[in-house]
Amino acid sequence: MSNLGNIIVVKNVDKSLYRRLKSVASLKGYTIGEALNEAIKLWLMVNEVISRDYLDYITCREKSERTLREIQERYDREHRGKYVIICDGVFKGLFSSEKEALKRASESKAKECIIAKLGEPIREEKIEFGMGVL
Amino acid sequence: MFSRLKYKYDENVKPPMPKIVAKIWTPKMGDFELELMVDTGFSGGILIPYHLYDELKLTLLEVPDKYFGVLPVGIPIILHTALTEVSIGELKFKVHVHSHPLISKRLAGRKLLNQLKILLNGPKRELEVL
Numbered sequence: 001m002s003n004l005g006n007i008i009v010v011k012n013v014d015k016s017l018y019r020r021l022k023s024v025a026s027l028k029g030y031t032i033g034e035a036l037n038e039a040i041k042l043w044l045m046v047n048e049v050i051s052r053d054y055l056d057y058i059t060c061r062e063k064s065e066r067t068l069r070e071i072q073e074r075y076d077r078e079h080r081g082k083y084v085i086i087c088d089g090v091f092k093g094l095f096s097s098e099k100e101a102l103k104r105a106s107e108s109k110a111k112e113c114i115i116a117k118l119g120e121p122i123r124e125e126k127i128e129f130g131m132g133v134l
Numbered sequence: 135m136f137s138r139l140k141y142k143y144d145e146n147v148k149p150p151m152p153k154i155v156a157k158i159w160t161p162k163m164g165d166f167e168l169e170l171m172v173d174t175g176f177s178g179g180i181l182i183p184y185h186l187y188d189e190l191k192l193t194l195l196e197v198p199d200k201y202f203g204v205l206p207v208g209i210p211i212i213l214h215t216a217l218t219e220v221s222i223g224e225l226k227f228k229v230h231v232h233s234h235p236l237i238s239k240r241l242a243g244r245k246l247l248n249q250l251k252i253l254l255n256g257p258k259r260e261l262e263v264l
Contacts, residue, residue, distance in 0.1 A: 038207050045236050054184070054235060057193060061214075068198055087194070105194050106161035112193040115217075127203040127213060127232065130175025130241075 060111045063089025068114055080119035087113040094118075139223045143259040144171065152254055152261040154242050156180070158231060159219040160190035168240055172252075172261065176243035179229035183240070184214065187233035192216040201232060211236060222250065222263060 025035035064086045071084055071091055083101035085092040087110035095101040098115070105113040116122075143150035152172040157165040158180065170180060178201065187193065195216040202212045213232040220229040229246050251264040 042207055042209070042236075045238075050235050053188070057188070061196070065198070102195060106191070108194055110194065112196060114196050114198050116198040123199040125199065125201050127201050128175065128177040129203050129205060130173045 057111050060088040061114075064112065064114045067091055068116055072116075072118065076118050082118050084116050084118055085113055086116075139263040141261045143261065145259065147171075150259050154222065154252075154261060154263070156242065156246075157221045158190075158229075159221075160192055161194045162189065162191040165221070166190055170240050170242035172247065172254075173239075173241040174244055174247065176241050177245065178213075178232050178243040179245040180220065180231045181237060181239065181241040181243060182231060182233050183238050184233045184235040186240075187214060187216070187231065192218065192231055192233070197230065201230070205236060209236070220246065225250070225263075 021035055021039070022032060025032055028035075030038075067086045067089050068084070071086065075082075075084070075094070079094055083095045083098055085095065085101055085105050085108075087105065087108045090110075092104065092108070092113070095104065098117070101115050105115050141152070141154055144153050154170050154172055155167060156170055157167050160166045168180070168182070193214070193216070195218055197215050197217050199215065200212060201215050202210060204210050211234050213234050215233075216231050217228060218231055220227050227246065227249050253262040253264055255262060
């Protein structure tokens with residue numbers, strides 16, 4: 001790679017990837033330089049930020065989601081309105097109030113906990129971001 | 135009588151940007167003060183970087199619901215979301231705090247802002263909670 005002032009020459013760039021980049025950038029109204037800057041920024045964020053700890057957390061969250069589905073199948077009708085805590089995939093108990101559940105979860109030594117109200121469906125919501133989110 | 139809360143705009147951003155200070159309740163530190171940029175383009179409550187979300191142990195207060203979004207660069211992401219209490223002066227609300235490793239900003243979005251009466255005093259570069 002060589003740097004001629006503002007011009008950087010990079011060897012071994014995959015030509016078909018470059019063609020795709022050029023075509024998508026042009027469709028979206030970006031220059032190649034702008035598109036490459038965004039791509040480099042994203043690559044750095046992914047590689048600098050996503051750590052082993054984060055992957056452990058994701059694994060724990062997935063386990064907790066599986067356990068929550070089992071608990072909902074088993075207790076949803078019988079204990080409707082009560083709060084359940086699941087930490088790192090382990091069922092920690094049922095609580096009558098949200099305050100009590102929050103207190104118990106916040107004292108946990110686990111990596112992550114889900115607090116859910118039995119009888120309520122799991123919702124999905126799309127969040128809008130402004131341009132300055134990154 | 136209540137004194138009105140006033141926060142100076144962030145002058146490091148061009149043009150200057152309104153910001154607000156909120157205290158969020160966290161398992162690690164109790165009340166934790168956060169300076170948040172006011173962003174009406176963000177539809178959620180509060181957005182913070184993942185390293186802070188993890189450090190404050192908000193991972194212990196997560197909701198079962200799924201929140202997803204698309205970054206301006208076109209990447210879809212699933213947000214990590216905790217429900218906690220937020221105070222702004224004397225006002226208290228239950229607010230969702232969202233996070234993801236690809237997010238670096240601290241933002242107050244519409245779900246929080248819509249609970250407040252806010253005056254954006256541009257000429258004085260000051261946000262006032264009425």
